[in-house]
Amino acid sequence: MHYKLVSIALGLTISGSAAAITFSNVTFQAPPLSDGATFNTSGNSISFFVPSAIVGDPVDPLRAGVLTIEYDVFTAAPAYAAQVGVNLGVALAGSGMVSFLEQVYEINSLGNEIGGPIGTASHTFNPGGATNWNGTITFDRQVERFRAKKFFELSAVDTVDFDLAAIGLVNQNVQVVPEPATLAALGIGVTALLRRKRKN
Numbered sequence: 001m002h003y004k005l006v007s008i009a010l011g012l013t014i015s016g017s018a019a020a021i022t023f024s025n026v027t028f029q030a031p032p033l034s035d036g037a038t039f040n041t042s043g044n045s046i047s048f049f050v051p052s053a054i055v056g057d058p059v060d061p062l063r064a065g066v067l068t069i070e071y072d073v074f075t076a077a078p079a080y081a082a083q084v085g086v087n088l089g090v091a092l093a094g095s096g097m098v099s100f101l102e103q104v105y106e107i108n109s110l111g112n113e114i115g116g117p118i119g120t121a122s123h124t125f126n127p128g129g130a131t132n133w134n135g136t137i138t139f140d141r142q143v144e145r146f147r148a149k150k151f152f153e154l155s156a157v158d159t160v161d162f163d164l165a166a167i168g169l170v171n172q173n174v175q176v177v178p179e180p181a182t183l184a185a186l187g188i189g190v191t192a193l194l195r196r197k198r199k200n
C-alpha cells in the first residue's frame, strides 16, 4: 500500500512539473563579463550562456570580475515552487578560480521581494579542482513567485602558467509541487482507497 501511495504522489508531482512555468526579467550584470549573454528556456529549465564571462591570460589585463544573473519565476496554480536544481560548469587553468553564490527570494505579484532569502547555495571552484557542480536549493516554504540571484566571482591572477577562469554551463531547473489544497484532496482520495482496500 505504501508503494501505491508513493506512485500516486509521484504521478502528481510529474503532472505538476508539466504545468506552465513562466520565466521573466532575466538580467545579466555587468560588462564586460555579461557581454553577449543570452538564455533559453525549456519546460521547467532555464539555461544561461555567458560567452564573455572569462578572466585571465586570454583577456589580459582583465584578471577578476563579478557576473550576476537574475530572473523571476511564476508557477501557475495549482503548482508551487519547492526547490531549484543548480548545474554549473566552469573552465579553469593555472590560478583560475570561481566562487558561486545563489540566493532565492519570494516575490509578490508586483515583483517586490518578501523578506529574506528562502534558499541559498554556494560553491567554490578551486584551482586545479573539479569544474562541474550540481546542487539543490530547497526553499523554506513553497511559493508561487520567486527571484533567483546568482553571483559569480571570477579570478585568475597572473602566474608563469596559463591562467584562466571562465563560466561554461549555467542551468537551473525548477521543481514544483501541487498546492496544499490538491495534496489534501489527494490525502482524502488515498484514505478512501485504503478504506475500500480494508473492506475487501
Ligand SMILES: [Ca+2]
Binding pocket: 057, 094, 157, 158, 159, 160, 161, 162, 163
Ligand atoms: Ca599567466
